[in-house]
Amino acid sequence: MKSILVATGDRKAADGIKACLGVEYKVDLTSDKNSCHEMFRRKRYEFAFVDIAFLTNGSTAESRPNYKQALQPFWKSCPSADIIIISPQEKIREAVSAVKAGASNYLTYPLDPDEIRYVAEGLTEFQRIQSELHYLRDSSWRAEIPDGVSTNSRLMMDVFEKVKSVAPTKTTVLLTGETGTGKGVVAKMIHSQSNRADKPFIAVHCGAIPDSLVESELFGHEKGSFTGAVRRKLGKFQIADEGSIFLDEIATISPSTQIKMLQILQERWFTRVGGDAAIATDVRVVAATNVDLKELCREGAFRTDLFYRLNVFPIELPPLRKRLEDIPLLVEIFLERLNRTYNKDIKDIDSEVLEVLKCYSWPGNIRELENLIERAYILEKGALLTAESFPSELFTLEPLGTGGTNNKTLPNLAEVRKRAVEQAERRYLLEVMAINKGRIDQTAAAAGVTTRQLHNILTKCGLHKEDFR
Numbered sequence: 001m002k003s004i005l006v007a008t009g010d011r012k013a014a015d016g017i018k019a020c021l022g023v024e025y026k027v028d029l030t031s032d033k034n035s036c037h038e039m040f041r042r043k044r045y046e047f048a049f050v051d052i053a054f055l056t057n058g059s060t061a062e063s064r065p066n067y068k069q070a071l072q073p074f075w076k077s078c079p080s081a082d083i084i085i086i087s088p089q090e091k092i093r094e095a096v097s098a099v100k101a102g103a104s105n106y107l108t109y110p111l112d113p114d115e116i117r118y119v120a121e122g123l124t125e126f127q128r129i130q131s132e133l134h135y136l137r138d139s140s141w142r143a144e145i146p147d148g149v150s151t152n153s154r155l156m157m158d159v160f161e162k163v164k165s166v167a168p169t170k171t172t173v174l175l176t177g178e179t180g181t182g183k184g185v186v187a188k189m190i191h192s193q194s195n196r197a198d199k200p201f202i203a204v205h206c207g208a209i210p211d212s213l214v215e216s217e218l219f220g221h222e223k224g225s226f227t228g229a230v231r232r233k234l235g236k237f238q239i240a241d242e243g244s245i246f247l248d249e250i251a252t253i254s255p256s257t258q259i260k261m262l263q264i265l266q267e268r269w270f271t272r273v274g275g276d277a278a279i280a281t282d283v284r285v286v287a288a289t290n291v292d293l294k295e296l297c298r299e300g301a302f303r304t305d306l307f308y309r310l311n312v313f314p315i316e317l318p319p320l321r322k323r324l325e326d327i328p329l330l331v332e333i334f335l336e337r338l339n340r341t342y343n344k345d346i347k348d349i350d351s352e353v354l355e356v357l358k359c360y361s362w363p364g365n366i367r368e369l370e371n372l373i374e375r376a377y378i379l380e381k382g383a384l385l386t387a388e389s390f391p392s393e394l395f396t397l398e399p400l401g402t403g404g405t406n407n408k409t410l411p412n413l414a415e416v417r418k419r420a421v422e423q424a425e426r427r428y429l430l431e432v433m434a435i436n437k438g439r440i441d442q443t444a445a446a447a448g449v450t451t452r453q454l455h456n457i458l459t460k461c462g463l464h465k466e467d468f469r
Contacts, residue, residue, distance in 0.1 A: 001026045004120075005048040007036035008086055013111050017049055020116045040077045047082035047104065047123050048074070052094055055085075065094070067101035075102070082123050086111070150333070153323035159186070159315060166313050167193035172265065174250075174310045175288040177317030180367030183288040184248065186317065190286055191244040199243030202236050207249035214257050216273050225274020237270060240283050250287040250310065251296055258303045265309040285310070320362040320369060327357050330366060334373040335385075346377055349385040352420040356387075356395055382427065387420035395420065426461040438465040 003026045006014045011031075018027040025046065030036050033054045040048065055070035074081050085106040087095035095106035105119050151157060166173055167190045175183040184203065191201045209217050216226075220235030236245060253261065264270050265285065269278045287310050296302035320326070331349050339345055349357075362368055376389035387395065429447070436442040444454040458464070 002046045003028060003043060005030070005036070005039060005043075005045045005050075007031075007033070007048060007054055008051040009053070010051070010086075010109065013086060013109060016111050016113065017116055020113050021120055037073050037077075040074055040081075044078065045081065046127070047084060047120070049084045049086055049107070050074075052085050052087040052091055052098060055098060056094075067098040067103070071098070071102050082127070084119055084123075150329055151323070152325045152329055153318070155318040155323055156326065159317060160189075162313075162315050163189050164193065166190065166315075168195060170284055172284075172310060172312045173286045174293075174312070174314045175286065175317060176293075176314060177290065178319045178365055179290045180365030181317040181319055182366050183290075183317055184246065186315065187244075187246040187248075187286045187288065191246075191284070194244065194284065196243050196284055200240050201244050201246065202240040203246040203248065204236050205248045207252040211254050214253055215260065218257065219260060219270050219272055221273035222275040225272070229274070232272075235270075235272065237264060237281050237283055238279060240281075242282050244284040244286060247285065247287040249289065251289045251291045251293060251302060255303070258306050262303060262306045262309060265306070320365045324358045327369065328354060330369060331357070331373055331385075334370050335377070338374060338377045342377070344377070345383065346380055346385060347383050349373075350387065350420060350423065352423060353385060353387050353390060356390075356420070360394065382431075384427075386424045386427070388424050422461070425457060426463070429457065429461060429463060433463065433465065440465055 002024075004017075004021060005028050006017050007030050008014055009031045014029045014031075018029070021027060028039060028043070028045075030039060036048075036050065036054060055067055056065045071083060074083055082104040083102075085095045085098045085103050087106055087108055089108050092106075092108060095108070099106055104123060107115055107119060151160070163186060173187075173190060175186055177183055187203070188201060191197060204218065206214065215221075216229075216233065216235070218235050218237055220233050220238055221229050223229055223232050260270060264281065264283075268282065269280045271278060293302055293307050293311070297304045297307050331354070335346055335348070357369070364371075372390065372394075373385070376385045379389040380386065429443075432443050432446050436446065440451050440454060444451045447454060449457070
């Protein structure tokens with residue numbers, strides 16, 4: 001049975017609440033302020049009826065009580081707690097002030113049973129609706145997570161929690177992290193989980209646009225504003241109106257563009273190049289950078305006021321070397337994507353190769369891993385990605401010393417390479433011997449080795465020609 005707390009020195013009022021709600025709830029009573037807070041800390045209550053005297057600390061008219069501060073102990077114990085203030089008629093104004101400070105409702109002495117039930121039912125219904133809303137939001141979030149962003153990493157789970165919190169708002173987001181960590185994917189997640197999801201999502205790689213054209217690209221230009229401007233052009237901010245704009249490599253924009261960007265973030269309007277008409281825009285800005293903007297500000301290469309406008313809600317994406325537990329998951333995702341694109345069916349990656357991938361430092365992060373898997377996918381002839389399809393230097397690197405991997409439980413790379421080669425040889429021989437029905441001379445010719453060498457390899461691999469006839 002769910003519980004409620006009644007904290008009042010008026011025994012008649014307490015008994016009245018218990019009589020009204022005692023069938024549906026377990027009603028705990030207290031007439032002491034200190035025990036009220038202690039009970040609230042020890043037990044989860046659906047809501048509480050609290051006498052206003054428990055919040056005033058004996059304040060006089062000259063010393064108006066701070067109700068927000070007085071309610072803090074309840075919220076610290078249970079952030080979602082609903083508090084109903086009980087107040088004498090002459091202190092209704094104080095009760096209203098407490099509600100404005102965060103209390104859910106108020107009742108006045110003497111308590112009316114119908115009012116008690118009405119307030120309790122209203123709070124219960126509101127809590128039910130909120131619970132359903134949270135459930136639907138969580139279900140929608142899980143259903144709409146884009147391909148390629150699942151994770152087993154605690155660091156990335158924290159990133160996704162931040163995305164989940166900020167996405168429904170209008171707040172400007174600054175994504176930071178090394179190149180290839182997935183900032184563009186996270187920017188799309190923020191847009192897709194916002195109330196602008198059905199509006200445009202415009203991505204701009206600021207570093208790929210020549211300095212002379214950045215302003216025109218972002219804000220548009222009027223006909224004749226410069227050589228080659230043969231007609232009016234709409235800028236990306238105007239095209240993205242009511243949607244989101246993703247500004248990648250924001251650190252590369254020129255000082256003049258920084259000023260215009262600051263104007264948009266502050267005033268929500270801009271002018272086209274060569275124009276003087278103010279154009280209003282309602283755009284959610286998500287910016288990204290792989291450099292330290294604070295350091296650029298100290299060097300005078302980036303405006304400090306613009307940095308603070310962009311850095312309202314920063315999210316740092318961890319490099320792949322700090323989330324090595326995600327490599328198997330990412331490899332699986334890349335293979336599924338490649339199988340859909342190409343007419344092949346590669347099901348998995350050799351476990352020994354996977355251990356090698358976990359020992360690499362990944363300076364190019366997820367993008368480097370994706371490129372490596374695609375290269376191996378193209379080269380691979382079997383149903384499993386093997387060592388032969390990967391660059392040989394990958395197997396001669398020193399083990400990675402950081403990133404959360406327990407190196408004491410892993411073999412060194414030379415040993416891993418040796419195992420991978422042996423497994424690849426065995427798989428190859430199984431296939432070639434099967435094709436040639438165990439005939440040594442034909443198998444040796446196909447493999448490009450002598451019959452003596454083939455006998456030695458078969459013995460090492462534990463294979464017998466009789467098994468293939």
